[in-house]
Amino acid sequence: MEYSLEIDGTPETIPGGTGVLLLHPSTGETDRIDTDFLKTDTDNFLVISTRTTAREVKQKLEYYDVDEDCAEILDTLSIERGYSRRRSDTVHYVAAPDDVDGIVEHIDGFLEAHDGKLRLSFDSVTELAYYAGDEEAIETVERILELLEEHDAVGLFHVSEEPHSEAVVDRFRDLFTGIIDLDEDGSIDAEF
Numbered sequence: 001m002e003y004s005l006e007i008d009g010t011p012e013t014i015p016g017g018t019g020v021l022l023l024h025p026s027t028g029e030t031d032r033i034d035t036d037f038l039k040t041d042t043d044n045f046l047v048i049s050t051r052t053t054a055r056e057v058k059q060k061l062e063y064y065d066v067d068e069d070c071a072e073i074l075d076t077l078s079i080e081r082g083y084s085r086r087r088s089d090t091v092h093y094v095a096a097p098d099d100v101d102g103i104v105e106h107i108d109g110f111l112e113a114h115d116g117k118l119r120l121s122f123d124s125v126t127e128l129a130y131y132a133g134d135e136e137a138i139e140t141v142e143r144i145l146e147l148l149e150e151h152d153a154v155g156l157f158h159v160s161e162e163p164h165s166e167a168v169v170d171r172f173r174d175l176f177t178g179i180i181d182l183d184e185d186g187s188i189d190a191e192f
Contacts, residue, residue, distance in 0.1 A: 003117060003154050004041035007033055009190040010180065016152030019145045020178040023169070026160045029186060034121050035064035037156045038071075043116030046107065048074045050097040050127035051158075053083060074106050098132035100140045107144055111151040118153035120144075125172070126160040134168050141175055 001016040014020070020037070024030050038045045038061075049057050054075035061068050071090060078085045080096040087093065094102035111118060122128075122144065129137035141157060148155050159172050173179060181189040 001117065001152050003119070005037070006040045007036050007180065007188065007190070009188045010178070011190075011192050014154060014178060014192070016154060017149035018178055019141075019148055019155045019157060019176050020180060021172060021176040022156055022158050022180045022182065023161055023173075024158065024182040025184045026162045030123070030158055030182065031060055031064065033180065033182065033188075034123060034156060034158070035060065035066050038119055038121055039064070039066040041117055042070055042119050044070050044072070044110075044114040045119040045121070046072045046074060046110045048076070048103060048107065048120065048122045050076045050122075050131070051124045053078050054085070054091045054093075072110060074103065076103065096131065097127060098136070100128070100132055100136055103128075104140060104143050104147070108147055111147055111153055118151060120148075120153065120155045122155065122157045124158040124160065126158065126163055129164070129168075134164070138168075138171055138175070141172070145175060 002013040003016060004013055005011060022030060022033060047057050054073045057073050061071055073091050075093050076097040079093050085093055092106060107120060125137055125141060128140060161169055178192045
């Protein structure tokens with residue numbers, strides 16, 4: 001299955017099973033790229049959020065006019081931080097941002113439960129590494145990439161370069177066939 005991409009400087013389509021790394025400065029404006037990725041050529045999508053709460057993800061989707069009927073959100077922050085939360089058919093929670101087994105199980109369940117063109121956005125792998133450690137974050141990404149391939153789905157993985165060593169960033173780069181480098185000025189350099 002081919003998936004359309006409508007992000008400047010990237011190929012028009014990518015094959016199912018592709019993971020795309022979004023490398024950005026910590027001040028980078030990633031929401032535009034994220035929502036362009038999610039709203040194009042998609043039947044259902046899952047946002048895994050280790051950086052913001054489900055409420056903030058919903059606000060972002062609404063602001064960028066993304067069809068929320070296609071959306072599911074996995075909020076990893078609210079329980080640990082003691083925020084109020086409303087579980088629904090489309091909003092789910094795991095206990096903490098470092099609950100990697102819970103995150104991977106939920107992604108697997110989402111991919112199993114839906115047909116058609118499926119996308120996921122992991123925002124952010126850097127936050128996952130902050131809570132769980134670099135090795136655990138790298139291993140988790142590998143597990144998710146295997147699921148994407150198995151289910152012919154595609155994913156966008158956010159990594160902020162600044163907190164990581166160059167060696168860790170290189171290890172993340174090595175996992176992906178598609179890389180989008182977002183500069184501080186908003187320009188994009190893509191490598192597929």
